[in-house]
Amino acid sequence: MHNEPLAHYIDAIRADDWHSVGYLLRRSADVLAGCGAQFVVTPDNAVQHGVHLAEVGSRIPWITMTDLVARNVERDGRKKVGLIGTKMVTYGSTYQTHLAIRGIQVLPPEPNESDLLDEIIFGELIYGKFRLESQRAVLGIIGHLAERGCEGVILGCSEAPLLVTPENAGLPVYDAADILAEGAVRYAMSG
Secondary structure: OOOOOHHHHHHHHHOOOHHHHHHHHHHHHHHHHHOOOOOEOOOOOOOHHHHHHHHOOOOOOEOOHHHHHHHHHHHOOOOEEEEEOOHHHHOOOOOHHHHHOOOOEEEOOOHHHHHHHHHHHHHOHHHOOOOHHHHHHHHHHHHHHHHOOOOOEEEOOOOHHHOOOOOOOOOOEEEHHHHHHHHHHHHHHOO
């Protein structure tokens, strides 16, 4: 395990400097390769857009949550899915590109819903807590995505499963962190 300070990533993302994000990711991959790692993953949704920059010339392969999620959604035959996460994720191309090349449309929450999601994620969830009204609000956002034609919802925020489960979502759930963990284990076991 290796990580550069989160603040460096956030600063680069806010500056729309994806080359710096890729550089930070690549630096971690190089450290891990030097320690004997055979592949690398990052569970952070916000930095996924920079992984393709980190992959160039990497000594070890990257297993990406975005590609794994896209494969799962495609396998299930979905054509339109919603995306729950921070504005950086929902309005960026984190998942949109990987799904679009498979003919799948990704819908972000409405702008006012995205503002509310950011408040809940940064004000509650990153601290491991939430209010019941916050959970109801997020489930309401997912309900609105369903009304807009979504056939599933991607949890593109590591903390989202604190609020959203397959039992309460009302739509099939694609938990990006779980899908990545399973994909990494499968890759490691494949030899």
